[in-house]
Amino acid sequence: MPLEAPLASATERAAELNTRYRNHSAVDVLRHALSDPQVGRAALVSSFGAESVVLLHLLSTLDRTVPVIFLDTEMLFAETKTYQKELAEHLGLDVRVAGPDRAKLMEHDPDALLHRRDPDACCAMRKSEPLEHALSGFDAWVTGRKRVQGGARANLEFFEADGKDRIKINPLAHFSLEDIQDYITNNRLPRHPLVARGFASVGCAPCTTKTKPGEDPRAGRWRGQDKTECGIHFENGKLVRTGVETIL
Numbered sequence: 116m117p118l119e120a121p122l123a124s125a126t127e128r129a130a131e132l133n134t135r136y137r138n139h140s141a142v143d144v145l146r147h148a149l150s151d152p153q154v155g156r157a158a159l160v161s162s163f164g165a166e167s168v169v170l171l172h173l174l175s176t177l178d179r180t181v182p183v184i185f186l187d188t189e190m191l192f193a194e195t196k197t198y199q200k201e202l203a204e205h206l207g208l209d210v211r212v213a214g215p216d217r218a219k220l221m222e223h224d225p226d227a228l229l230h231r232r233d234p235d236a237c238c239a240m241r242k243s244e245p246l247e248h249a250l251s252g253f254d255a256w257v258t259g260r261k262r263v264q265g266g267a268r269a270n271l272e273f274f275e276a277d278g279k280d281r282i283k284i285n286p287l288a289h290f291s292l293e294d295i296q297d298y299i300t301n302n303r304l305p306r307h308p309l310v311a312r313g314f315a316s317v318g319c320a321p322c323t324t325k326t327k328p329g330e331d332p333r334a335g336r337w338r339g340q341d342k343t344e345c346g347i348h349f350e351n352g353k354l355v356r357t358g359v360e361t362i363l
């Protein structure tokens with residue numbers, strides 16, 4: 116829904132929305148968020164990863180006209196790209212593919228090995244920048260992040276400020292790992308094919324490994340590195356940590 120009048124800052128809007136929807140369910144949060152004037156025009160951003168189907172299905176039951184942004188880093192598993200196409204068709208979603216700037220790839224990552232030399236720079240170029248570009252024109256975006264994922268997500272609220280003007284909506288903030296699995300099973304939804312092969316979380320192919328039973332689901336992402344998120348971007352040609360992670 117377009118914004119009707121200039122609104123307060125994203126921080127103030129998020130605080131008010133959290134107060135209003137504090138005790139709502141995931142589906143009610145998403146339903147109201149998609150029509151609340153305090154939220155504005157929203158897109159959903161999805162990696163079409165291991166658990167993405169839950170949020171995508173939820174959206175498909177509420178409003179299939181909401182754009183779904185899929186970030187193709189050009190380093191994804193072939194299985195993810197196939198799953199993305201099949202799932203989008205299955206759920207009838209309006210998917211828009213975003214990707215890195217080709218000239219920048221040629222300049223900074225001609226051998227496609229930047230992820231080994233400088234994974235933060237690689238994430239900035241292949242994820243953060245294209246995502247920011249794809250979100251221009253939107254007042255809010257929907258993510259599938261959950262408190263149970265820990266780290267920076269442990270205190271996640273349904274709504275949070277993303278910079279000065281944009282809001283992030285996290286309808287699944289209070290979902291447990293069991294809730295996710297139950298939702299997929301009860302709605303007979305197709306799972307990412309790599310889940311059955313031991314990948315509890317699926318990102319770019321060079322930076323994702325299988326997880327062992329009992330391990331944190333995100334333990335396979337950037338294994339052996341301090342890195343856990345992609346909250347990095349370029350400012351005046353320099354890498355800057357945003358302190359706000361992307362979801363991918």
Ligand code: SF4
Pocket residue numbers: 188190229230233234235237238239241242318319320321322345
């Ligand atoms: Fe590059 Fe790895 Fe980040 Fe993907 S996850 S953008 S390959 S560093």
